[in-house]
Amino acid sequence: MTHTPLPDLILEPLVRAALMEDLGTYGDITTRTVIPADTRYTARLNARADGMASGLQIAALAFRLIDSDLKVTAHKSDGDSIASGDMLMEIEGRAASILSAERVALNFAGRLSGIATLTADFVAQAKGTATRITCTRKTTPGLRLVEKQAVIHGGGFNHRFSLSDAIMIKDNHIAAAGGIRSVLQAVKAQASHMVRTEIEVDRLDQLEEVLDEGGADVVLLDNMDTPALRDAVKINAGRLVLEASGNMGIDRIAEVAATGVDYISSGALTHSAQTLDIGLDF
Structure with a gap:
């Protein structure tokens, strides 16, 4: 089912607040310590259970706010039915940037997909x-x-x-x-x-x-x-x-x-x- 996404402008304050909460006062010290700044990687956001997708737009926004040079490619959209093993998106670019945005992206995608999945069961x-x-x-x-x-x-x-x-x-x-x-x-x-x-x-x-x-x-x-x-x-x-x-x-x-x-x-x-x-x- 196709859904019209909300403008990123509306979502951005929520995502920024979550990123600021996670980065704390001095940023991602683990990644900064152990990952060379020039290390590049491709990561995949994968479903590990069946359900309905939600929060993918927000997850993508979290990666872009951390690093606008990251390339985010969507393979599923909010409102799509998803199955365990499905690749939802790919993120290419600096490994440090991907790791710093990972938890916020997953928190939103997991929480909101859970709500969408339960709603679909009710419907x-x-x-x-x-x-x-x-x-x-x-x-x-x-x-x-x-x-x-x-x-x-x-x-x-x-x-x-x-x-x-x-x-x-x-x-x-x-x-x-x-x-x-x-x-x-x-x-x-x-x-x-x-x-x-x-x-x-x-x-x-x-x-x-x-x-x-x-x-x-x-x-x-x-x-x-x-x-x-x-x-x-x-x-x-x-x-x-x-x-x-x-x-x-x-x-x-x-x-x-x-x-x-x-x-x-x-x-x-x-x-x-x-x-x-x-x-x-x-």
Whole structure:
């Protein structure tokens, strides 16, 4: 599947920060000590497990930021299915430069490919339905942008990126504001016409209250069992977008998607993904 990459300009601050963290105050003293400056090599970034690729654009950027003379040749792209043994990219040039960028490149590629791979597994469980799999804001601080991009590479969709993206009324907002009708009336009175509104409910009578009051575009059905989700779809009758959330492990995805909800959101996509094994070989 083809994916439009983000501009390097957006990604560069994240990669620079990671490189600075790894280089410390005095750079790569091991490489500087034992590798002659004029030593040149060709290294290969290889998959050591099956999965979905993500973070390859970032890995390539890490090598180029360390040394703009390195020649980086991509053999796989973000969003590609990969198999153990596949060569993902080749890096040619100064051996010292390759070694100094190696860990940052692998950290990004492994972490993000793990997210893409888990997302693809979730998406496969919903195959044959119209339900979309989406992530949450349960991301690693500072890495939300690239982790959410990895979800896209795995075939999923993105929820909001920040608190400023949309009005999302959770149970604590409802409690503090005095109830569902109060918060929805405030939305209708004050919200911009350009902003979408989602509201969380955990009971079917609350869903009916939302439908009666109006003012929402999306309803988050929180921690409902499968029969309740099925009833919610019937009650809603296509009026609002429905998102099922809460304890959405991969073992529940198929049955929840079969209820007819529009979206299933799961924090597990980003907070519980295992790093995919990717290595750099000289």
